[in-house]
Amino acid sequence: MYARMIARDFTRNRNVGVVLIVLMMLSxxxxxxxxGILVRLTGASNSLMSQAEAPHVVQLHAGAYDPEQVERWAAERPEVAHHQAMLxxxxxxxxxxxxxAPQTANIQQNSLVVPNQERDLLLDLENQPITDVDPGTIVLPVIYQVxxxxxxxxxxxxxxxxxxAKEFTIAGFARDSIMNPAITSSKRLAVAASDLEEVRAHTGQVEHLVEFWLHDPDVQTxxxxxxxxxxGMPKAGQMVDSAIFRMFTMIGDGMVAAVVILVSLLLLVVALLCLRFSFLTAAEQDYREIGVLKAIGVASRDVKKIYLTKYAVLAGTAAVLGLLGGWALAPLLSRNITRYMGSTTSVWNWIVPLLAAVVVLAVLVLFVLVLLRRFNGISAVTALSAGTTGPRSTAARLRLHRSRMPVHLRLGVMDVIGRWPTYVLLFxxxxxxxFITIVPVNAATTVTAPGFINYMGIGKVDLRIDLDYVDPATPGQFSRIVEELGxxxxxxxxxxMVTTRNDTVDQDGNATSLYLENGDHTRLPLTYTEGRAPTDPSEIALSLLALNEAGRAVGEALPVEVGGQVRELTVVGSYQDVTRGGKTAKxxxxxxxxxxxxYMIGVDLAPGVDPAGKAPAYTAQLAPARVADIEQWRSQTLGPIAGQIALTAAVSAVVAVVLAMLMTxxxxxxxxARDAGQIAIQRAVGADDAGLRRQYLTRILLVLVLGVxxxxxxxxxxxxxxxxxxFEGMFGGLEALGQGTSRIDFAVNPVLAYLVLPVALLAAVTGATAASSRSIVHADISTLTTE
Structure with missing residues (x-):
């Protein structure tokens, strides 16, 4: 019997049933x-680090290197499980x-390497170790393929x-567990040992990666x-650890995944709200049937069982279809993650989405049970006489004759005012x-905006010139570059600017190191979130994350070791920085x-001078320094991320508009369905259908404007x-959440955010309202009197 009733009901309300299934399926x-995205991101990141046997601590060193010195020191450290060095x-x-194409505009520091044989492995696109490269061939980082x-x-x-001249043929592409994303600014190109020595005899700057594996990295790092x-170990370069490697991965690919997950969760909230409206719609249409069933003696639990079975079947169908769609969609949304980090064939790729579908299905069924409780107090007499579950409109009590608005528009406004609780969920x-349409778009425009350079630890400049300290001759090279630029x-x-490493302490009193950028910070200044730039040797400015880790506030003192002596420097300013792990100081x-x-030199060119044309000339003139047009530097560092965020923003906007249409x-x-009686009466006294539809369009658009x-x-x-x-979570981890370590202001595109997107939402909702309101032609006085 239940099956026949459900089948008959679905046939009679086919459109409602289809929309219900679509909404639940989207959820x-x-x-x-x-x-699926979350489990793939976690699995791919862990798999890449594990399969490549990534080091726990890496020290980059430029200059003379004594392997025996490192060997002796490492042998005395009980926490070291293994160490090696890569040239x-x-x-x-x-x-x-x-x-x-010459790579003069490429900000990446490209280095030839001979791939390791056991640890810190480069992986091919099948995530298999690359331990041998044929002479005459080269394996490039995967970023250059993508x-x-x-x-x-x-x-x-x-x-x-x-x-x-030495020519290579690209033999493949490699994933690098420590230099994979664009923001790392260094890339390893694998070649044969004989080819590296041949090139080394003519050109190139020799550096070493001194790598360590610890017994308990979480505790000992x-x-x-x-x-x-x-x-006294080799340390002419930056030191990084596995936590920073993972952070780089999160910045490169995790930021995109975080936006997708955030948008997905918000869209799920919208979809659930739409489902509530769907159930209310069906309840309005079936209210009189409930009265008939109770009048003929059907018990309340049996009435509930009928409707629970009906919606459980619809929800189950939607869950199966949605699960299949989710399984198909997850690889597409995580395609960029897969290209950079690879994929895992873990069974969790299937089980976790299945569990998510089961949870959503359970929520839907429980939601139906809660909704059906409203039928407990309904009597057959009330249902048959009233024919509605909702409160009667009080709009008729408002005065109509004092308004100069057209009658139907005024009636629409009066209904929203008189029955405002009904419209709260719609609003x-x-x-x-x-919200979910604009936020991803604002995120994309912010990351792609030229002003985002203010959040990368430098002021507004046209060119950025970098020079690594290699040997005692480097300061002379730096002085020459400064003179030529002047x-x-x-x-x-x-x-x-000259960056030095200085010892300090964190908020717990533990010794730590800080990279200090020294120079005249009043020249080409960056934007400070609080305070100002340091102007004398007794002052310091910290990035927001470094300020948080130091446990200090602007105006307080921070002990810093300078020239072998500890000085109490006053923190005079704080600023946003997303480079070098987010922990820097001025x-x-x-x-x-x-x-x-x-060393780093920011350059502001004279008016009319093209930075893109000046950078290549400086590259040849100021070698071995690296010269980058600042816009190229920003776009190459964050461009891949921004592109994925822009794509995510477009997809989320489309889905949000579709859901808004279905809900409308x-x-x-x-x-x-609720106003069928009133509509019939208005039609009987001469109201035209177009005017009645304008009433409903007025109601929906008024709520839409307020909601927008x-x-x-x-x-x-x-x-x-x-x-x-x-950003706080990606840079500082969970403990940094809510600590104010990221203060990025949205760079809003007003035309897109305040005009294009709202107009698109307005057009979609208007169309949905106009199409749905055509059903008023079925409400007439003869039907009302018959019922």
């Missing part, structure tokens, strides 16, 4: 796809050609001024790093739909006697906070 698709031969971009479109068989050439840096859905009439202003300290890590259609049907306004305000306040929380 399951989003839930399972989000779960890297840095190739200047002007001497490196990919498929005939972003530059290079393919196997393309030529790579290295040339020098003395006429030497901090103390080991401090011990290494305090020793909330429109607000959330606007004498160039095309240069308006320069800001030379000071005006003397650099003599301190460990110089690298079902809500309109619910209102028409509130959603837009929330997107630029709450949405901005959520965006910053995402």
């Amino acid at each position: 399951v698709v989003l839930a399972t796809a989000s779960a 890297m031969l840095g190739i200047d971009g002007a001497n490196l050609f990919f498929d005939g 972003e530059e479109g290079l393919e196997v068989g393309d030529p790579v050439e290295i040339t020098t001024a003395d006429g030497f 901090a103390a080991f790093e401090k011990a290494y840096l305090d020793s 909330f859905v429109f607000a959330v739909s606007t 004498a160039d009439p095309d240069v308006a202003e320069i800001a030379p 000071a005006v300290l003397p650099t003599e006697g301190n460990e110089v890590m690298w 259609a079902l809500f309109t049907r619910m209102l028409i 306004v509130v959603g837009t305000v929330a997107a630029n306040s709450v949405g901005e906070q959520m965006f910053n929380l995402m």
Whole structure:
């Protein structure tokens, strides 16, 4: 009997049933796809680090290297399980050609390496170790296949001024567990040992990666790093650990995944709200049938069983279809993650989305049970006489004759005012739909905006020039570069900076190291979130994350070791920085006697000078320094991330608009079902159908406008906070959440955020309302009197 009744009901209300299934299916698709993305991201990241046997601590060292010195020191450290060193031969971009194109504009520091045999392995696109490269061939990082479109068989050439030229053929592409994403700014190119030595005889800068594996890295890393840096070991370069490697992965691919998951969860909330409207719509249409069933003696539990079975069948169908859709969608959404980190064939890729679908199905069924409780107090007499579950409108009590508005528009406004509780959920859905439409778009425009450079630890400059400290000759090279830039009439202003490593303490009193950028910070200044730039040797400014880890506030003192003596420096400012792990500092300290890590010069060109044209000329003139047009530097560092966020924003906007349309259609049907009697009476006294439809269009659009306004305000306040929380979690981990370590302001495109997107939502909702309100032609006085 139940089956016949359900089949008959579905045939009679086929459109409602289809929309219900679609809405529930979208909910399951989003839930399972989000779960699939999360499990793939976690699995791929862990698998890459595990299969490559990534080191726990890495020290980059440029200059003379004594392997026996490191061997002796490591043998005395009980926490060291294994150590090794990898030689890297840095190739200047002007001497490196990919498929005939010089890499002068490439900000990546490309180095030739011979792949390791046991640990810190480079992996091919099947995540198999690359331990051997044939002479004459080269294996490039996968980023060059994804972003530059290079393919196997393309030529790579290295040339020098003395006429030497070495041509390679691309044999494949590699995933690198410690240098994979664009933001790391260093890349390893694998070649045969004989080819590396041949190139080394003519060009290249020799560096070493000194790598360590610890017995218990979670506990021993901090103390080991401090011990290494305090020793006389090779350390002319930056030290990084496995936590930073994982953070780089999160920044590169995890940021995109975080946006997808966030949007998916918000869309799931919207879908659930739409489902509530769907159930209310069906309840309105079936209310009189409930009365008939109770009148003929059907018990309340049996009535509930009929409707529970009906909606359970619909929800089960939607869950199965949604699970299949989620399984298919997750690989597509995580395609970029897969290309950079590979994929895992874990059974969890299937089980976790299945569990997500089961959870959503259980929520839907429980939701139906809660909804059906409202039928407990309904008597047959009440259902048959009233024919509705909702409260009667009080709009008729408002005065109509004092308004100059057209009658139908006024009636629509009066209904919203008189029955405002009915429209609260509709308003909330429109607000959330606007929110999830605008926030990803604002995130994309922010990351791609030229002003985002202010959050990368440097001020507004045209060119960025970097020079690593290699040997005692490097300071002379730096001085020469500064002199040449100062004498160039095309240069308006320069800001030379010297970065040193200085010891300090964290908020728990533990010794730690901090990289201090020293120079005149009043030249080409960056934007400070609080305070100002340091102007004398007694002051320091910290990045937000470094400030949080130090447990200090602006105005307080921080002990810093300078030239072998501890100084109490006053924190005078804080700023946002997403480079070098987000932990940097600015000071005006003397650099003599301190460990110089690298040099950087910000250049502001004279008006009319093209940075894109000046950068290649400086690359040749100022070698071995690396010169980058700042816009190229920003786009190459964050461009791949921004592109994926933009794609995610477009997809989320489309899905949000579709859900808003479906919800509008079902809500309109619910209102028409509830107001069938009033509609019939108005038609009987001469109201035209077009005017009646305008009433409903007025109601929906009034709520839509209010929802869009509130959603837009929330997107630029709450949405901005959520965006910053995402950055805080990626840089500082869970303990940094809510600590204010990220204060990025949205760079809003007003035309897109305040015009294009709201107009698209308005058009979609208007169309859905107009289409759904056509059913008023079925409400007439003869039907009303018959019932």
